[in-house]
Amino acid sequence: MDEQELLAWLRLSLCPGIGAITFEKLCAIDAPTNIIGYSERELSDTGLKSAQVQFLKQQSLAMAEQALHWGEQSGQIIFTAEHPDYPSLLKQTRGYPPVLFVRGDPALLSAPQIAMVGSRHATIEGLETAKRFARQFAEQGYCVTSGLALGIDGHAHQGALDVLGNTIAVLGAGLDCIYPARHKHLAARIAEQGALVSEHLPWITPxxxxxxxxxxxxxxxxxxxxxxxxxxxxxxxxxxxxAADQGRDVFAIPGPIQHGFHSGCHSLIRTGACLVQSAKEVLDEIESVPNWSKKVQPTLFNQVIDKEELPFPELLANVGIEATPVDILAQKTHIPVHEVMQQLLELELLGHVVAVNGGYVVKGRR
Structure with missing residues (x-):
């Protein structure tokens, strides 16, 4: 991909309200390099709103050039979904990011990875377990992938680093805006020994x-x-x-029932996740039963979803054909904002709502 093609991808992907799924639909209409050259009327005919059209015509080029300059720095690269090294496993998923910003070793994105996640307020035992499992995964040649958060995420990254293994941190902000701030040193080590990844512009704050x-x-x-x-x-x-929706294996470690620190893991196990007590059990499942996810994982969460025609009916009832912001949905449903966002993500992945400029609108049947 030459510089002009990359600029076109960046300009289109940076447009407010154009998420991964909308971007994919636009690419089905025409190549980004052609769409960028459309007239305002032609852009409107693709379904873009007036504000989006104006952004593409007036603001997108300067932002895209700034991003392009970032990608020209040593140790940094921008992947579009058309790049030959864009991770193929990720590209198989619905709503994959059209553009990825990477700092570190880009080849790791296509390496065999095991994601490790968990509570930000984990117990001491949980933190040590995360670190121990990560070390063992890394020693067996797997890259440990997580989200750089406090708690389990950070200890999983640290465990891989301790044995000079590979680890990838996927950020919920731009790569120049490390969050949480206390993990800046950890992020720097990951960039040296692994890779930092984000779908956001490098300067975007969390x-x-x-x-x-x-x-x-x-x-x-x-x-x-x-x-x-x-x-x-x-x-x-x-x-x-x-992971379950993407056809990936899902594993959960059980724990004591006296407190709620493990209640989420127990719920996963009840609804189809594989109970494991050692790193070897995870590796054995991955390496010796490749079709396990196809046989078991589709049932994950089905017990909850089957109880209702659609998930989160209270939230869905407040999403209409006009864009509704997240904070307004939270006010109408009396659901905390963070839970509203999590529910909206699930509904978007299931194809019931879609993110647009100004909030969310309903999609498909009600």
């Missing part, structure tokens, strides 16, 4: 809605997802749900 969306990339890059320790409301369950 926002709450970015983190649930990041989870689909964590699972999409990986052969399997291991949930180490999680409560019933943990965001890790979103990653597990993404």
């Amino acid at each position: 926002r709450p809605e970015y983190f649930p969306r990041r989870n689909r990339v964590v699972s999409g890059l990986s052969l399997a997802v291991l949930v180490v320790e999680a409560t019933e409301k943990s965001g890790s369950l979103i990653t597990a749900k993404c």
Whole structure:
């Protein structure tokens, strides 16, 4: 891909309200290099709103050139979905990012990966378990992938680094805006020994809605997802749900029932995730039963979804044909904003709602 093609991909992907699925639909109409050259009327005919058309015509080029300059720096690269080294496993998933920003070793994105996720407020035992499993995965040649969050994520990355293994951190912000700030040193080590990945422009600061969306990339890059320790409301369950939808293996480590730190893992196990107690069990499943996910994982979460015609009916009832912002949905449903965002992500992945400029609109049957 030459510079002009990359600029076109960047300009289109940077347009507000154009998510991964909308971008894919636009590419089905024409190549990004051609779409960028459309007249305002032709752009409107593709379904883009007036504000989006104006952005493409007036603002997108300067931002794209800034991003292009970032990608020209040593140790940094921009992958489009048409790049020959774009991770093929991720590209098989619905809503894969059209553009990825990478700092570190880009080849790792196509290496065999095991995702490890869990609570940000994990127990000491959970943190040590994450580190131990990550070390063993890395020693067996697997790249450990996680989200750089506090708790389980950070210890999983650290475990791989401890044995000079490979690890990938998928960020919910741009690569120049490391979050949480206390993991800046860890992120620097990962960039040297592994790779940092984001679908956001390097200078984009973290926002709450970015983190649930990041989870689909964590699972999409990986052969399997291991949930180490999680409560019933943990965001890790979103990653597990993404993994199941993507046909990935989902594993969960059980724990004591006296407290709720493991309740999320127990729920996953009840609904189809594979119970494991050692890294070897995970590796044995991945390496010796390649069709396990096809046989078991489709049942994951079905028990919950089958109880209703559609998931999250209260939230869906408040999403209409006009764009509704997340904060308004939270006010109408009396559901916390972070839960609204997690539910919207699941509904979007299932094809019931779609993100547009200004919020979300309903899609398909009600």
